[in-house]
Amino acid sequence: MFNEETYEELESEFEKNHIEEEVEEVLLDLAEALADKGILDKELNLTESYGKTQIVATGICTDEDGEVSVLIKQIKIGKKEFEINDYFL
Secondary structure, X not given: OOOHHHHHHHHHHHHHOOOOOOXXXXXXXXXXXXXXXXXXXOEEEEEXXXXXXXXXXXXXXXXXXXXXXXXXXXXXXXXXXXXXXXXXX
């Protein structure tokens, strides 16, 4: 599960890569983009650019009572991977 230590590591990595957006904002954007693909119950990869930096998100979208939930399993910034394993929608 996403914890404070991981959050602080992400903040630091965002600073190193000159990503101006907040961690929560990026994670929500990634979750929404995964949900917009409309593919349920299958692991998906998504690449988004923030400035010159690409972030790759791996997640699974599920439908619970008509609501789409997105589990972001991990994100990768450059060569660094971060385990997230938390829901963002």
